[in-house]
Amino acid sequence: MPKQPVNVVLNGKPITLEVEPRTTLLRALREVGVTSVKRGCEEGECGTCTVLLDGKLQKSCMVLAVEAEGRKVVTSEGLLGPDGELHPVQKAFIEEGAIQCGFCTPGMVLAVVDLLSRHPDPTDEQIKEGLSGNLCRCTGYASIIRAVHKAAAMLKERS
């Protein structure tokens, strides 16, 4: 199957992906070196391939790369500040030890950024709902929930 170009804005920079119709956004992103987007189950269950597509959370294994034509894709790399400093959510994850193997972390961090944009001061219930699409097999989630609360406080202080 011949490849076709797909133009996306990846973390603020225009980029052209060369893909087949069957290429998922997940595979296309990894192909160009975006390794924060993890290939886990590839069936839409685990959430390790989560990205923000035009500001909405999507599991990139469930999106054909061609569907991203002309759209904005944000991955965990895109959360860094202009001088490479970590996003408050990323900092909070480190400070609270909400990372063990780290495989779920990039997707989880994006889900938290999205959650806090909708609920700046979330309850534990809202956190569980907002992170329901992202599995973590290490932490038991307790440290992740602590990190979300911490990130919420850090973001509030910043604004």
Add this chain to the structure above:
Amino acid sequence: MLAFELERPVSFKEALEILSRSGPNTAVKAGGTDLLVWMKKNLVHPELIVDLSLIEELKKISFDPSGGLVIGALATVNEVAEHPQAGKFYPALVDAALSHSDFVMRNKATVVGNLCSAVPSGDMIAPCCVYDGVMHVAGPTGERKVPIMDFITGPRKNILQKGEIAKAVELPVLKGHSAGCYLKLGRRNALDLAQVGVACVITDTPGGREYRLSFGAVTPRPVRAKVAEDLMRGVASPDESLLEKAAEAAMGCVDPITDVRASREYRVSMVGELTKKALRKSLERF
């Protein structure tokens, strides 16, 4: 995933034209969250996929107080869950939407797609049945409207003919004040298929109080518990013994299978329990 050709029409007319000249092994895609998984698991191998996702007119959710709620084929489960009138007039649908998969998948999965996939545990099926949902099906010879009860003909089977597209599902407005809910029994809250789902809606019609019950994951085709509904018709506040009788009748309406998620016996028994719970919860919400 095997290779396939992809068409991305930008209008509904164009989509119908592509389908009219396509071969038999063509799949229509909205969100694609079932299709991509089924392809990956080698359950289907379409040669051509017609992706509807660029067709603006299919993204709409509209509500007309005298007509009802019309959900376009591309409206995602989250968009329906967040729709103010859906929450107000169709609570069983919104409950079910919020029980579907997980928050991220609901940004991609569509309500109409869930109905077309016709998996017996599909969370959208039972609520669409209690609200007398009707599928708008468009094809080369025009449009037809098919009740969801008839639209789904068996596990993963629907009445769509070659060249046809399910355009929208319409839920007519209820004739009077109503309340309802959807209860789902699963092993975990997110990303689980239902062992049993129960949708219930109660309406104060001009002719008296009316009850509707439908179930997920316990029948090959959609079902309404007509016997239970008739038992309760006109009763404003049913007592425990009537709830018990309704639950018995509901258990008689289902025909579940035993699979990895639950046994037939457990499912039948839970249909009874959840029917009582759903009736009580709907009455509380009234």
